[in-house]
Amino acid sequence: MKVLFVSRLFDGVSGGIERMAIALMNELNVRGHKIELLSWDRVDAETYYPLDKDVVWNRLDMGDAKEKAGWRLRASRQIAIRRFLKSSRPDVMIAFQHGPFLTVAMAALGLGIPIIAAERNAPQRFDHLRAGKRRGLIFQTFRMADRITVQLDDYLEGYPHYLRERIVSIPNPVWPATEPAEPAGTGSRSKRLLSVGRLSYQKNQAALIEAFSQIADQVPGWDLVLVGAGEDETKLKKLVAEKGLDQRVEFTGAVKDVEQFYRTSHLFCLSSRWEGFPNALAEAMAHGLPAVGYADCAGVRQLIADNQTGCLAPGNGIVETLADSLLYLMKDDAARQAMGDAARTAVEQFSPPAVFDRWEKLFCELAGKQ
Numbered sequence: 001m002k003v004l005f006v007s008r009l010f011d012g013v014s015g016g017i018e019r020m021a022i023a024l025m026n027e028l029n030v031r032g033h034k035i036e037l038l039s040w041d042r043v044d045a046e047t048y049y050p051l052d053k054d055v056v057w058n059r060l061d062m063g064d065a066k067e068k069a070g071w072r073l074r075a076s077r078q079i080a081i082r083r084f085l086k087s088s089r090p091d092v093m094i095a096f097q098h099g100p101f102l103t104v105a106m107a108a109l110g111l112g113i114p115i116i117a118a119e120r121n122a123p124q125r126f127d128h129l130r131a132g133k134r135r136g137l138i139f140q141t142f143r144m145a146d147r148i149t150v151q152l153d154d155y156l157e158g159y160p161h162y163l164r165e166r167i168v169s170i171p172n173p174v175w176p177a178t179e180p181a182e183p184a185g186t187g188s189r190s191k192r193l194l195s196v197g198r199l200s201y202q203k204n205q206a207a208l209i210e211a212f213s214q215i216a217d218q219v220p221g222w223d224l225v226l227v228g229a230g231e232d233e234t235k236l237k238k239l240v241a242e243k244g245l246d247q248r249v250e251f252t253g254a255v256k257d258v259e260q261f262y263r264t265s266h267l268f269c270l271s272s273r274w275e276g277f278p279n280a281l282a283e284a285m286a287h288g289l290p291a292v293g294y295a296d297c298a299g300v301r302q303l304i305a306d307n308q309t310g311c312l313a314p315g316n317g318i319v320e321t322l323a324d325s326l327l328y329l330m331k332d333d334a335a336r337q338a339m340g341d342a343a344r345t346a347v348e349q350f351s352p353p354a355v356f357d358r359w360e361k362l363f364c365e366l367a368g369k370q
Contacts, residue, residue: 001367002034004090006104008097009065010037010057011045014254015198016279017096017120019049020172026052027356028363036088038104040065040077048256058084074103081107091367094118094149098138105144114366117145121276122298123158128202128273139163146366151277152302168362172277173352177263180288180344184337185266191222193326194265194289196258196280197272199230199251204317206232206239208271211323213243219330222248227261229254262287267329267336273316275299285309285347290339292325294318309343 005025010018029035029052036056039045043061051057060080063073085093085108093108094116095101101117108115126132139160142148146166150156153169185191193212197203205226212224226236226249233251240249252261258280262268268284268291275281278299281291290309293300296316306312311329313321329336 001092001363002036002088002090003028003363003367004085004088004093005035005037006039006093006095006100007037008040008100010039010047011041011065012048014048014256016172016276018047019279021096022047022049022051023173023352024356024359025055026050027352028360029054031356031360033360033363036090038081038084040100058088078103078107082111085111085113089113092116092363094363096120098141101145102141105141109144114146115144116147116149116362116366117142118149119155119276120151122150122152122155122274124298125202125274142166147362149362152299154302155298158298170358170362171350171355172279172282173355174279174282174286174347174350175352176348177259177287177344179259179263181263181265181340182337183266183289183340184333186333188266189221191219191267191330192261192265193222193224193267193269193330194227194261194284195224195269195271196227196261196284197270198228199226199232199236201232202273203228203230204271204273205236207317207319207322208269209236209239209243209245209249210319211271211326212249213245214319214323215327215330216245216248218327222330224249225252225261225265226250227252227255227258258283259287262289265289267292267326268310269293269322269326270297270300271317271322272297272300278303282347282350285343288340288344290329290336290343292322292329294322303347305342305346307339309339309346 025035038058041059043059062077092114095104096118126135148167150169151171268289270281270293291304292311294316295301295312295314304310311325313325
């Protein structure tokens with residue numbers, strides 16, 4: 001079976017989409033399928049995560065994939081993509097996020113190639129984005145998809161009824177930790193509150209910094225570590241300075257070995273406004289870290305069981321409730337350990353072999369290979 005993966009940008013990108021897509025491509029390649037990748041990247045682009053050498057990467061190399069394209073460039077890309085599809089003839093293709101899906105779906109009209117629209121965020125994202133004004137139009141374009149994949153069952157209700165029969169829920173794979181954390185921190189003089197993710201509006205680290213500033217004096221042995229890079233970095237560093245927390249908050253930038261931070265931390269927080277399947281949260285739980293997030297954040301409330309594997313702070317973006325939830329767990333070593341142990345068990349349902357089996361089954365069904 002020949003499967004074509006389509007995404008806008010892979011060059012040096014360390015995001016969740018790229019990590020999951022590459023893991024899936026590599027696994028399907030090992031299972032004997034022919035895998036190709038099509039992206040808008042330059043010819044000299046390189047992936048942040050290792051891509052198997054047998055996966056054929058087709059770089060469109062038309063314009064800058066990091067910049068918004070004008071209509072003329074978009075039209076040229078569609079012509080080139082259609083030419084490529086006629087030549088490649090995949091049995092099935094999957095496009096990540098709406099823009100690449102719409103581009104490749106239009107280019108493939110009349111070619112008879114089954115296509116999957118892979119949604120990587122909850123539909124509730126439209127409540128926080130200007131694109132929310134166009135959600136009805138965006139949903140209409142999904143009529144061109146043979147299947148739509150979402151990451152959690154709860155997301156089905158966020159789509160119109162006319163799409164629901166096409167929707168399949170497949171979570172992200174979560175690998176078990178080789179060395180778990182010790183959230184109780186017995187014998188540790190200092191403890192670490194960890195957050196991992198792109199420094200961005202979506203992840204809302206500003207709320208976490210504000211919350212930490214409210215309780216920092218009550219937990220003098222705790223520091224906050226922010227792993228990741230992004231467009232909000234300058235603004236967040238300025239906020240830290242304004243709060244006088246330069247000695248208590250660390251920015252690591254993007255790192256490849258995130259595991260070292262999971263296993264040496266004692267509590268995890270994801271302060272996002274919305275998620276899809278929050279990889280960092282799931283990975284932290286797999287390492288035995290209890291977690292704190294917002295109860296009204298899609299993706300977070302599905303993974304954190306309140307007062308069992310962590311704490312859900314009421315609301316979304318409310319600094320005071322987040323501070324209260326963090327303070328409770330920071331002050332209770334035994335609760336952190338018990339919830340961390342429960343968290344490790346909770347994410348076992350997302351074992352990579354089981355998740356990859358579900359993807360392979362979906363591809364085979366659409367390609368008529370089953």
